[in-house]
Amino acid sequence: MTPALTLSMLNSALSSEPTMKTMQLAARIAPYNPPRNMSDLARVNAMLKKAGISAGVYKLQKGQNLTAANLASNAAMSKAAGQPQNVRALENGWHGLSPTVQGDYGENYVMRKFVAYSGxxxxxxxxxxxxxxxxxxQELHLGPNESYIFTFPSKPPLAQYGFWSLTAYNKKEYLIPNTLNRYVLNDRSNxxxxxxxxxxxxxxxxxxxxQLLVQPADVTPPRNWTSNWLPASKGGGGLSLTLRFYAPTEQLRNGSWPYPVVTKGNAIRE
Structure with missing residues (x-):
């Protein structure tokens, strides 16, 4: 049975060096977190042992360079996340994960890491x-007087009790402070x-x-846009935008519903 995660398990006697700390945490959790496919248990345990993880303990191996290993792991993750079998190109510049690498990863540990890292x-x-x-x-970016407009062809088709949202994050992937205290637009918004x-x-x-409007928090749009305005960072800057569909219909899953058209232009001012 998996034990409760405690401060003692997560913090006691851990290294302050990030990569070493990661390996130590992996060692502590590994005995309670076996592979999804138990037939892969022996192979996974052999890899962990080769990396220095055994019986809940991590021991740095001779000649092991954790910094280099971390860089190689992140490079492999980024490469895998862009491969056609792992990501689906949707219409109008949107993309999503393939069904085989979202929520249940089988033996695809690279994509399991990617989703744990990014979602x-x-x-x-x-x-x-x-x-x-x-x-x-490489990334989305708004200038101090620029905007993105999302044109939805219709209400997203969802199953009963389903809901959707659009969220903006800043360059550090944090929610964006604004005087409206508005961090998302959704089907519960006005x-x-x-x-x-x-x-x-x-x-x-x-x-x-x-239509939904995304533009800097310090550029107030006309009143007729206020309810549909999702503020971005003051002065503009890098950002990311994510749609979420809960209880999606087959139209959303197979991409037959046209995803919103996104246009970049001048900010809309009062």
């Missing part, structure tokens, strides 16, 4: 989708159509195109 505790694709937008650049009517009102049965 910890991701659910399986039948339960949730986490598509990210990438314009083809989103409006261009004519001012509610997209998700109690009396709203329409399913038309609507």
């Amino acid at each position: 910890y505790l991701a659910l399986r694709t039948t339960e949730a989708l986490y598509p990210s937008y990438n314009s083809g650049q 989103l409006t159509y261009a004519d001012g009517s509610l997209v998700y009102g109690s009396n709203s049965h329409s399913n038309e195109t609507f």
Whole structure:
């Protein structure tokens, strides 16, 4: 039975050097965290032993360079995350993980590391989708007077009790402070159509195109955009944008629903 994670287990007598600490933590948790496929247990234990992990203890091996090993591991992770079998290209610049490497990884330990690093505790694709937008650049970036507009062709098609959200993160992958205390837009927000009517009102049965605005927190848009505005960092800067669909329908899973068109342009001012 897996023990409760305690401060003693996680912090007691651990090295302050990050890579050494990682190996020590891996050694402590390994006895309680076997492979998903138990037929792979002997192979995994042999690899751990070769790395210096055995019986819940890590011992630095002769000639072992943890810094180099960490760099090699991260390089392998980044390479795997870009391979066609692990990522799906969706329309309009969006991409998502393949069903085989989200939530249940089998023997794909490289992608298990990638998801733990970039989207910890991701659910399986039948339960949730986490598509990210990438314009083809290394990272998304807004200037102090720029914006992104997301044009949704319709309300995302979800199963009963499903919900969706769009979240913006800064360059350090933290939520972005703003005076509205708004960190996400979703189907619980007071989103409006261009004519001012509610997209998700109690009396709203329409399913038309609507738009969301992402621009710096210190550039206030006109009042008709306020409900649909997701603030980015003051003065602009690097950011990432992630959609989340919970209880997605097959249309969302297979990409037949057109993902939002994202356009970059000047900030919209009052």
